[in-house]
Amino acid sequence: MKYRFLVLLLAIWPLAGVFADETKSMEAEVRALKKEVLDLNRDLFLLEEALLFPGNTQFAVFLSLDVGAFFQLDSVELKVDGKEVSHHLYTERELEALKRGGVQRLWLGNLKSGSHEITAFFIGKGPKGRDYKRGATRKVDKGLGPKYVELKIVDQENNYQPGFSVREWE
Amino acid sequence: MRSCRWIGVALAVALALPVPAAETSARAPHGLDYGEVLYQFYQGRYFTAITHLRAAQAKQVLGEDAGQGALLLGGLYLGYRMHGEAERLFQRLLAQDPPPDIRDRAWFWLGKVRYRRGLDREALAALARVGDALPQDEAAERRVMEGVMRLRQQDNGGALAALIPDEAGEGAWSPYVRFNRAVALLRSGRGAEAEALLDTLGSAPVVNEEQKALRDRANFALGMHLLGAGRNPEAKAVLQRVRLEALQSNQALLAAGWSDAKEGRLDMALVPWKRLARRPLREPAVADALLAVPYALSRLGGQGAALSQYRAAEGALTQELDRLRGLEDSIAGGRFLKSVYVVTEEIGQQPASEWLALDEAGRDLAPLLADNGFREALQDYLDLAFLKRRLEQHRQSVQTFGAMLAARRMAYARQHSRVQAVEADARQRALRDWRDALQRRLDAMGDDALAFATDEEQAQLGQLNALRERLKRLEGHAQYGTLEARRRLLEGVLIWRTHSAYSARKWAARKGMRGIDRALRMAQTRSSAIRRIERQTPADFDDFEQRIDAAGKGIARLLPKLEAAQKRQRAHLQRLAAHFVKQRRARLRAHLVQARFALAQIYDQAATGGAGEEE
Numbered sequence: 166m167k168y169r170f171l172v173l174l175l176a177i178w179p180l181a182g183v184f185a186d187e188t189k190s191m192e193a194e195v196r197a198l199k200k201e202v203l204d205l206n207r208d209l210f211l212l213e214e215a216l217l218f219p220g221n222t223q224f225a226v227f228l229s230l231d232v233g234a235f236f237q238l239d240s241v242e243l244k245v246d247g248k249e250v251s252h253h254l255y256t257e258r259e260l261e262a263l264k265r266g267g268v269q270r271l272w273l274g275n276l277k278s279g280s281h282e283i284t285a286f287f288i289g290k291g292p293k294g295r296d297y298k299r300g301a302t303r304k305v306d307k308g309l310g311p312k313y314v315e316l317k318i319v320d321q322e323n324n325y326q327p328g329f330s331v332r333e334w335e
Numbered sequence: 336m337r338s339c340r341w342i343g344v345a346l347a348v349a350l351a352l353p354v355p356a357a358e359t360s361a362r363a364p365h366g367l368d369y370g371e372v373l374y375q376f377y378q379g380r381y382f383t384a385i386t387h388l389r390a391a392q393a394k395q396v397l398g399e400d401a402g403q404g405a406l407l408l409g410g411l412y413l414g415y416r417m418h419g420e421a422e423r424l425f426q427r428l429l430a431q432d433p434p435p436d437i438r439d440r441a442w443f444w445l446g447k448v449r450y451r452r453g454l455d456r457e458a459l460a461a462l463a464r465v466g467d468a469l470p471q472d473e474a475a476e477r478r479v480m481e482g483v484m485r486l487r488q489q490d491n492g493g494a495l496a497a498l499i500p501d502e503a504g505e506g507a508w509s510p511y512v513r514f515n516r517a518v519a520l521l522r523s524g525r526g527a528e529a530e531a532l533l534d535t536l537g538s539a540p541v542v543n544e545e546q547k548a549l550r551d552r553a554n555f556a557l558g559m560h561l562l563g564a565g566r567n568p569e570a571k572a573v574l575q576r577v578r579l580e581a582l583q584s585n586q587a588l589l590a591a592g593w594s595d596a597k598e599g600r601l602d603m604a605l606v607p608w609k610r611l612a613r614r615p616l617r618e619p620a621v622a623d624a625l626l627a628v629p630y631a632l633s634r635l636g637g638q639g640a641a642l643s644q645y646r647a648a649e650g651a652l653t654q655e656l657d658r659l660r661g662l663e664d665s666i667a668g669g670r671f672l673k674s675v676y677v678v679t680e681e682i683g684q685q686p687a688s689e690w691l692a693l694d695e696a697g698r699d700l701a702p703l704l705a706d707n708g709f710r711e712a713l714q715d716y717l718d719l720a721f722l723k724r725r726l727e728q729h730r731q732s733v734q735t736f737g738a739m740l741a742a743r744r745m746a747y748a749r750q751h752s753r754v755q756a757v758e759a760d761a762r763q764r765a766l767r768d769w770r771d772a773l774q775r776r777l778d779a780m781g782d783d784a785l786a787f788a789t790d791e792e793q794a795q796l797g798q799l800n801a802l803r804e805r806l807k808r809l810e811g812h813a814q815y816g817t818l819e820a821r822r823r824l825l826e827g828v829l830i831w832r833t834h835s836a837y838s839a840r841k842w843a844a845r846k847g848m849r850g851i852d853r854a855l856r857m858a859q860t861r862s863s864a865i866r867r868i869e870r871q872t873p874a875d876f877d878d879f880e881q882r883i884d885a886a887g888k889g890i891a892r893l894l895p896k897l898e899a900a901q902k903r904q905r906a907h908l909q910r911l912a913a914h915f916v917k918q919r920r921a922r923l924r925a926h927l928v929q930a931r932f933a934l935a936q937i938y939d940q941a942a943t944g945g946a947g948e949e950e
Contacts, residue, residue: 262377268370
């Protein structure tokens with residue numbers, strides 16, 4: 166009796182080997198299809214960007230985060246030339262992605278060449294868990310090519326406060 | 336012989352490898368484009384990450400992140416089970432003679448691709464090319480992979496050489512290095528060392544679910560090893576450390592019962608076996624317990640209770656067999672896939688168990704999800720469904736793009752005439768002529784301070800000149816001298832003032848000219864840009880039209896292929912699931928036969944006058 170239990174306990178479920186040939190052929194077909202769809206998806210993404218946000222008017226605002234020891238980001242409000250273009254509330258997953266070095270494209274739009282005012286309000290919890298809201302404004306000259314602006318939240322070790330900086334990229 | 340089998344069970348579950356994401360190196364500043372890809376990647380949005388990464392590669396904007404980007408893409412392909420693509424990508428990367436950190440990681444990933452494909456010899460060859468520039472975690476993962484492959488090749492010495500715990504400190508892979516080292520030690524006959532390692536792992540403080548699962552696995556493996564070695568009380572103590580909700584809980588309860596049974600304490604064995612027998616009949620261990628309980632009762636002399644338990648087991652097994660017949664119908668009808676739902680919005684590369692879940696009706700199929708082949712096939716099925724949904728969305732987008740382009744063409748036609756009118760406008764030329772005239776005038780003024788006099792000063796000078804003419808007529812008059820002197824004084828003051836202001840005025844005039852030149856240049860640049868756009872736009876429209884057309888055709892071609900592949904994949908999954916249920920039914924039937932045989936034996940004993948039966 167004991168041995169029978171042992172044999173049953175040891176029974177291995179040989180599913181993988183039973184349909185090996187069928188599995189292999191299905192896998193090959195699915196891989197090829199995935200490759201084709203991924204290629205098409207990339208082409209569509211590039212087409213969409215070129216069509217909706219042409220290079221001469223393209224303007225993007227990015228947000229990046231330092232370690233975030235002095236500031237727990239809840240939301241960001243972005244204004245371009247006084248008009249609100251983005252208001253983003255952050256999930257845990259998004260914050261974690263930012264803390265690990267990810268850069269969020271907060272807004273992508275079209276702007277004419279010339280001078281524009283970018284204003285961002287950072288809302289969250291500051292040092293000691295207090296409610297915290299800070300704004301940063303920058304006048305940006307947009308030329309004939311695309312323009313990118315990076316909003317960066319950094320930890321300032323000298324005064325244990327969060328710092329907010331704006332960097333322009335061409 | 337028996338102990339070997341027990342160890343066999345332990346080893347069958349022992350080769351432990353978590354499935355990590357295609358992680359990039361530690362936090363470092365990146366360019367915006369690669370940073371944005373990482374933002375998607377770190378959120379588990381792998382499809383979007385692949386799309387954005389490949390778009391950034393096509394635009395050639397990754398700059399210094401290009402090498403890291405290629406590694407990440409290869410890892411994402413691997414997560415998507417696109418092994419061929421991943422292999423080609425890493426090969427291409429290595430052919431470019433990358434810097435040591437990228438090179439070592441590329442060899443590591445190439446080894447990993449081959450490892451996943453089951454090409455152990457090729458994988459080991461790739462891993463052997465890895466230098467010492469690998470990050471600590473990946474170096475530990477490399478050791479685990481090599482160790483597991485050596486174990487698969489029965490090369491226990493090689494496995495032990497690979498599975499050396501990291502002296503630099505504890506990382507995510509450290510417990511897996513130690514666990515697999517324990518397996519290698521067991522296989523090498525170094526039981527005492529293996530026991531010490533497993534015991535450390537099995538009693539280590541744990542924080543998260545992954546650590547708890549590994550601790551359960553270590554305790555189960557150690558318990559089975561001790562049981563196989565006949566050290567039953569020790570085995571029981573270790574098996575009791577396996578959590579009741581652990582994956583190995585059913586087998587651990589069964590084995591814990593056996594540890595008592597082997598010591599002749601069948602009454603004690605009944606405690607875990609009865610607990611196990613009350614559990615849903617989804618695993619063979621539960622069916623074993625259904626028979627083990629009456630077996631123990633019978634051996635303890637409780638024939639009546641044993642009879643009752645065998646009858647109960649017979650009933651439960653029969654009922655389960657009937658229920659499985661219903662499940663077979665459900666599988667044949669394709670309904671079982673509805674019991675599996677995807678937890679995440681996007682397809683990920685985490686272990687499928689974290690991304691897939693079963694509803695109540697699908698719990699019977701839970702062991703299927705633990706099977707690598709089924710899980711991959713299911714993941715492919717879900718990938719196909721996801722990609723099909725994406726393409727359907729894109730089909731609508733492409734129609735919108737087409738409409739947008741048509742609207743733009745019309746707008747362009749309207750703007751075109753305006754642009755031509757602006758170009759034909761003589762105003763720009765008139766402005767340039769005016770500027771040239773101003774420049775000539777400024778040149779002619781040279782160093783003449785009076786030429787730079789203001790309009791007011793010019794008027795005053797004119798007045799003073801007119802006054803001089805009028806005074807000439809009063810020459811000889813008594814007041815003439817006084818008046819002429821005053822006029823000269825005023826003229827002198829005026830000339831002095833214009834000379835004093837001359838330098839500043841000349842500078843201002845030149846500055847003004849430079850301003851005019853700047854404005855004219857800007858107008859000219861804009862005008863050139865407009866002309867360039869004007870010339871380029873029709874070609875751009877044609878290019879867009881071709882791309883939209885190609886995308887539309889691609890979608891139209893791929894959608895039916897996806898649908899057909901999804902259908903075939905569903906049928907394939909049905910066959911796998913049906914086979915699984917068939918096997919389960921066969922096992923249950925074997926248990927049923929045993930239960931009926933035992934019942935017959937008890938009846939037989941009763942009929943032949945066996946004493947001491949109870950009802």
